[in-house]
Structures are given as structure tokens and as C-alpha cells.
Amino acid sequence: DIQMTQSPSSVSASVGDRVTITCRASQAIGNWLAWYQQKPGKAPKFLIHGASTLQEGVPSRFRGSGSGTEFTLTISSLQPEDFATYYCQQANSFPLTFGPGTKVEIK
Amino acid sequence: QVQLVQSGAELKKPGSSVKVSCTASGAPFSVYAINWVRQAPGQGLEWVGGIHPKFGTPNHAQKFQGRVTITADTSTSTSYMELSSLRSDDAAIYYCVRLTGGHYFDYWGQGTLVTVSS
Numbered sequence: 001d002i003q004m005t006q007s008p009s010s011v012s013a014s015v016g017d018r019v020t021i022t023c024r025a026s027q028a029i030g031n032w033l034a035w036y037q038q039k040p041g042k043a044p045k046f047l048i049h050g051a052s053t054l055q056e057g058v059p060s061r062f063r064g065s066g067s068g069t070e071f072t073l074t075i076s077s078l079q080p081e082d083f084a085t086y087y088c089q090q091a092n093s094f095p096l097t098f099g100p101g102t103k104v105e106i107k
Numbered sequence: 108q109v110q111l112v113q114s115g116a117e118l119k120k121p122g123s124s125v126k127v128s129c130t131a132s133g134a135p136f137s138v139y140a141i142n143w144v145r146q147a148p149g150q151g152l153e154w155v156g157g158i159h160p161k162f163g164t165p166n167h168a169q170k171f172q173g174r175v176t177i178t179a180d181t182s183t184s185t186s187y188m189e190l191s192s193l194r195s196d197d198a199a200i201y202y203c204v205r206l207t208g209g210h211y212f213d214y215w216g217q218g219t220l221v222t223v224s225s
Contacts, residue, residue, distance in 0.1 A: 034211045036152075043202055043215035044152065050209070087152055091210035095168045096142075098152040 002026050002090050006099035012107040017078045021102045023071045023088035031067045032092035038101075039084045048073070049091070078104070109133040111141075111203050111216035118222045124191040127219045129203030136184035137161040140206040143177065143188045145199040146218075153199075157206055158186060190221075198223045 003026035013019050023033065031051035036044035046055050048064040051071055061076045075082055083106055088099040114128040129141060142157030156167025160179040167175050176189040186203060201219045204212040 032210070036212070043218055044212070045215075046211065046213045049207070049211045055213070089152075089212070094166060094210075096154045096210060098154070100151045 001095055002029065002093060002097055004088055004090055004097050004099040006086075006088060006102050008102060009100065010103040010105060012105045013078050014107045015078055015080055017107075019075045019078055019082075019104055021073045021086055021088075021104075023066075023073070023099050025069045025071075025090055025092075028068045029090045029092035032090060033064075033066070033071050034089045034091060035062075035064055035073050036087045036089065037082075037084045038087065044087065047086075075104075109205065109214045111205065111214055113201075113203055113216040113219045116220040116222070118224065119193050120225055121193055121195060121223055123193055124189060125193060125221050126187055126189040127201050127203075127221070128185055128187050129216050130183065130185045131205070132184065136179075137181055139208075141179060141186040142204050142206045142212065143186075144202045144204050144212065146202070147196070147199040150199075155188065155190075155201070160186070193221075193223045195223050197221065 005024045007022050033051045035048040038044040052064040063074045085101045085103045087101045110132045112130050117125050119125050137160045140157050140159040143155040156177050158165040158177045158179045165177040174191050179186045203216040205214040
């Protein structure tokens, strides 16, 4: 199975800050990576696929990059609605696996 | 607009089974696989398994081998996930999700809370 890790596990930031989350895969997955955003009490929301392609309607302040084993999600200017937990997911092979999540909290 | 509507919360005893349903609308049911992802309280996301309604062959994570049954009824656009021999660590919110051809989860149901307690 492909193991996914994320760092940091949590980050405190202020509105307007730039936030970067790193996701690593235990083996190369090309660009078969997605990012999801989850707010408390809600189902996750699909943000990015193919490591860098934004889903329709996702603000351009979200940017995904990377390939192989290391990926990043960057929020260029944090907005109040961005405080949430973010998960990466590898789509390269079954079983599909997720990272443990990164909680973006208000400083 | 794609919608996945799940059945309601369940309270089950250890050792029993639970069956959760997920009814899809807004898109042809047989085009995409329906999968199940669970989330234990305060924890991350875990893929359980899935099925492609058109081809009918389910798959699942190895840890659920022998305990999970995933089916799809094309006549009602509904997928079912049944988990047997429930343990306390099966307590979670179970989400049905649509799986894209690229193996991403693009639409999510509202989640079904399964509580396991004697």
C-alpha cells in the first residue's frame, strides 16, 4: 500500500497569510494526487486533482504542485472560509489512501 | 447537479451488521463507480471499498476482507455498503463518494454516522 504523510499536522495563520502544506507519498505516484478540504461537521470537498488542476469553482488562491513523491498545496492569501482541515489522496493505485490531514487554524 | 443521499444514523451492537444506502441523482448512475470512505471520530479519511454499477465487480481494502459487502442496484440508482461483525473501532461516519475515472472522489454524500455500542 502507498503511505501518505502530511506536514505540518496543524498550522496557525492569519487572514492574508500564505500557507503551504506538504504531502509525501511512500513511492512515486506521478501526478496522481488530489487535495480535499473539510470543515467541521461537513463532508470533504474536492479541490484539486492531477496534483495541480483546480476543480471548477475553486478560488485561484489555491495552488497545487509537485510530482513523484512530494507535493504541496499553497493558499496564497488565506481567507476566513479557508480555515479547515486539508487532506491529500493518492490516486495512483488501490487501495486509495489519504494523508492524515493538516488543520489550518486561526492565529 | 450530482447528489448522493445516504440513509440515516445507525446504532449497532458489537458483532452485528450495518447496511448503509446511498442513492444517486443528477447523472447517469452506471457511468461512475460509487465508493465508500469512512472517518472515525476526530480522525482522518479511510477508503473502505467500492463498486462500478455497470460492471458490478466490487473491490475493498484488505482490512475489510470478509466483512464488507458493497452492491449497486441500477434500477434505483442506489449503492449499499454492509459491514458485518462490527467492532467498536468501526464506529465512524461512512461517506459514499463518486469515483472519477482518475480515481478521485468528486462528489460526496452527507455521511452516515454508525455508532457501535453495547
